[in-house]
Amino acid sequence: MRAMVLTEPNVIEQRDIPEPTTDQGEALVRVTSSGICGTDLKILSGGIPAPKPIVMGHEMVGELLNDATDAKKGQRVLVDPVYHCGTCHACLHNQQHICTRGGLIGRDINGGFADLVAVPPANCYVVPDEIADHEVPLIQVLTTCMHGHRMANIFPGDVVVVLGLGVTGQLHVQLAKARGATVIGITRSQWKLDLAKSLGADYTYAPSDDIKDKILEVSKGDGADLVIESAGKVLTLGQAFDMVRTGGAIMPFGIYTETKAELPFYQFYFKEIQILNARASKGQDFVASMDLVKRGMVKLDPMISDREPLENLSGALDMLTSEAEGRMKIIMDH
Template sequence: MHVRDALPLPLLQDGEVRIKLLYGGICGSDLSVFKGRLPHAQYPLRPGHEVVGEVIESRASHINEGKRVVITPNTFCGKCEFCLKGKPNICLEKQSIGITCDGGFAEELHIHSRYCLPIPDELSNEAAVLIEPLSVIVHGMKQITIQPGMSVLVVGCGTEGLLAAALARHVGGEVTAIDINASKLAMLRSFHDMTLGHPMDIAGNQYDVVIEAAGTKQSVESCFSLLKPGGELLLIGITPEATIPVAQVVRKEQKIVGSIIYEFPTDFQTSVTYLLDEQFDPTVFISKIKPFYEYEEAYQMALSGNYAKIVLQFKGAAVS
């Protein structure tokens, strides 16, 4: 990994904006790109998609210079069957910034304004950098039912699992979160009335809702024994193969829901609403904020698995 200096800046076209980067979160997919594990990634590749920045040049009538924005890193055609149904997350022509084309870890980013969401002045940069990953959970939880008092199990406490546990508790679920890494679970201690433990601690228990966020074959397969009859299993983590006990699912009327990214801008707007709520503060999941020039150390911290969210701070960005 290295930094490329003085890349040419393209001229803006109608509807486009140029953004000065402020903060960028390192995501699990950025780490997969770094490891060379994504066959559809084209190298050399600039990573980064969980970004917040300030518009410094605009050819979009609805976004002024000086406004902070976040971006959806998933471009969509706007014309296919799914886009027309309001489901750009499963667009047939979807591309992913930072994976199939250069991403946002640069001092400046040039992008069409249709992929930008202006954010309120009162929202901190630390909260804003969590809008994109939180929207993954917002979208997934729209597809299941969590009512006050229902038992919810979150399997895997990476960033998405942590956000899922926090949001499920915020909406009234009785949450249990499990992970093999105790340092990840420690991030949830500020959220009261939540049960935290190792997977071995919950043997024999069953839950109304199970949210799988680890994305391993073993983890997915273990979820079925943890799900009550009539329960709902939300799959957010991605694993190539897993065995599903079809007879059990049918006989116990269990529901399996797969969820991929989010619908933009609606899920982002919902995330902003949550982040403005003083009773919901997932910024505690930001383990470290590192200057961009320390990107190598930041990546090593993220790769270690001992931290939650590692964030890069770009030149000129102040801590809110």
């Protein structure tokens, strides 16, 4: 089968590789659309370790070629890329998403940048007909944001700040708005600020020396109830401590590859700040996320800036690193 293979850091080759087997009871999916995300870029560069050669890709939708746990042959399914053992301490405590013996499809085993992918049968979720195929890979990203929001006690009228308005930032804006929060989006790019505004942000600001004052004004002098750092930068994470109210919460949502960092730990103590660390997602997040998209409460298409054929994966990865104006989510058509 056709597959786009990462052979060494920053090198993608199109290869003909054997089709995956299903002799261990795996579900076999013919991939129709897949998405590129920041994790792929970090795997590509070596920032996130992965065995090589490896087929990347963990955001994928396709046709199920055999029966799965809750899906039938021929149905369109979204794949949960996190696999687990079922017997470790985390799995036994309903934390399968952080299984100590599991991993991520597309990082630890071959993923979706190929014609076919083999996945655990319980990881297939039937996609409603109302959702366009090219939008479905983005739902996997939405599930991770949903998992984070389940940790946060956000109520109507609360103030939520989203730092960084890439794909996850725009999704956090929409989820916070759906929960009735007053949402402040912050980023340097005007076009991203405009997009966040169109997706429901109440206030949008570029970073500035008086950004703390603006947040205090919106929050009537208290600070934000929740600050979501979705830029993945330790510097920005440090700034969140100034923005959050006493007794509030910070969600570090980016993937930080730094091994050392300076953060204002005294503020962390003195303001009694909660840190909400969310990784991956659970099955309930897939069901809820598809329902939100089906009902139009979260919009995905405005974030999709490009669609490319699978054969141009290497070029698409280069496109995403260029940070050209208007470029956000790239979907690979299979």
